[in-house]
Amino acid sequence: MSETNLVEAVNKALAWELDHDKDVVLLGEDIGLNGGVFRATDGLQSKFGEQRVIDTPLAETLIVGMAVGLASQGIRAVVEIQFMGFIYSTIDNMISHATRMRNRTRGRLTCPMVLRAPYGGGIHAPEHHSESTEAIFAHMPGIRVVIPSSPLRAYGLLLASIRDPDPVVFLEPKRIYRLQKESIEEAGVALPLDVCFTLREGDDITLVSWGAMVHETLQAAEKLAEQNISAEVIDVATIKPLDMKTILASVEKTGRCVIVHEAARTCGVGSEIAAQLAEFGLTFLLAPVQRVSGYDTIMPLYRLENYYMPSVEQILSAANAALEYA
């Protein structure tokens, strides 16, 4: 057991898997001696060697293309893209190859790779270093998109992602890389993919979120509790495929729902959740579904980024709107 923050939990999961599965290989820019720009791979190259923890040339198309090739050979390639802002040249390979290798070959070849990247705003980072574009990947068939919101879930979900037989995009909310510590038992125990985690039970309203915003959402739930309103808080965790069962069961109980995400609103994953609530939950909804999200703007440079990011107050006012709806 050791007190571990989220980025250390990522490091521990990678170390465990490198240690226990000789077919695991890491590749990315500056992940070796430098340990990755956020230190997620700190010490791994010296422990597992340059052949398995690969410092690549500066070439994302190469990195992900190579991961597809490695994965087709059964090597579990775990890629680090330095920031989500530099992930876009990998989309061709993800959508045209990684996601459909199994499908095209009728199972003859598969793509057990993980595409890791830090994402999200709130750390005063330079241009292109703060976006939340998880929905781009969630839109791709044949893929999993997983986002941890705590050290424990980072550890367990990353292990599960590496072991998963299909491609997983694993997005790490960098704003909370060092926010909180949890004690992690380094026993290599994975958490389940494809399910939400209910972090707080409640009867009056359901708050649904993922990634760093889970923390603002929990704070909002705490504030609501002070007003004797009991909010259920769901961390979606795997945003593709969506565990609507858990969300629907919760909303069936509460009748009200607020979805909170940092990404831009239009076609954000919140849109899909709201659509499914309309499709399958209309009869038990007591108020319109509320969304609290980033705006449909370019992520502003850091002076205005706090205005872009959803706040606890916004979540509260959305919750109140849902609660006050007759």
Add this chain to the structure above:
Amino acid sequence: MGVYDNLNIPYSQYLDHHGQLHETCSDYTSDAKNLINFYKIMLRTRVFDQKAINLQRTGKLGTYASSLGQEAIGVALGAAMHANDVLAPTYRDYAVQLSRGIKMSDLLLYWGGDERGMDYEFSREDLPICVPIATHTCHAVGIAYAMKLRKQPRVMVCIIGDGATSKGDFYEALNAAGVWQLPVIFIINNNQWAISLPRDKQSATKTLAQKAVAAEIYAEQVDGNDVIACYERMHEFIERARTGGGPCLLEAISYRLSDHTTADDAQRYRSPADVEAQWQFDPISRLKTYLLENQFIDAEALDALQKQAEQEVEEQVKIYLNTATQPPEAMFDYLYETLPEALQSQRDEVMRKGKKHE
């Protein structure tokens, strides 16, 4: 080795690191006035750089990428380009940007998290700095194509790092520039590092310049810390392109004396002793020696230049620090020519949020 010989990548150096001249200069670089101007802009760049790092350290600026030790490349380029040529820079190209009239206060605004730092008063066709590595190489091809299409006697210049030469975008750009014989010059600032990855792990090639050969693009190497050689080669390349001679590539060999950015700690991957050893090749001190030894300038005048640079930087920093933050709804400005009706409610939302924070 015969293969490499066939590649024939010339290397030039005029002014060695002791400040001794080994080649005959053109009229331009024989003129003391021009050399002093080189010196002046290199100095301005360095004083600016140091100040920016201090601002970052004291919480008044965001992450900043230093150009320490690489000033000669940009200053030479600034002199070799015409005002109506177009530049596509990276995030480390302050020297050429300052040469082209871009204000220090704007550079600071950008790194200070304000989009207005990309709205330059001069060189308004220049692209803003490019962060996603090498993606601007293809933009440069597009701009050069437009120049050729319109039969303009203008030249496009694209600067990239050594790391950028590993990217597909770079090869795609070279290939197309070769096919259409476009008026575009690619300058590689080979500062030996791409964050923690040293030059020899980036590419197995002996030179980076030779990557152009496959696209049938003429390429050379130059001592990137020798402002005179940089100017001579860039001037020739740019004028050749201007008169229909087609694209060229110049690999300028320099060294990143700073951390990658203020968010980086280079001691994790390279020894301070190695960096220290590189200071002997500093572009500014060698030109200073040359200027002094040839009595182009005296110590007093050099001092005055230093003071002038410091004063300018102080004034520009003041402008930067006194620039009020944009209102939150500014994030909706310039999103479209006219903001679509559908986005109006979101804009109202952020305005309300702004009022609450006041």
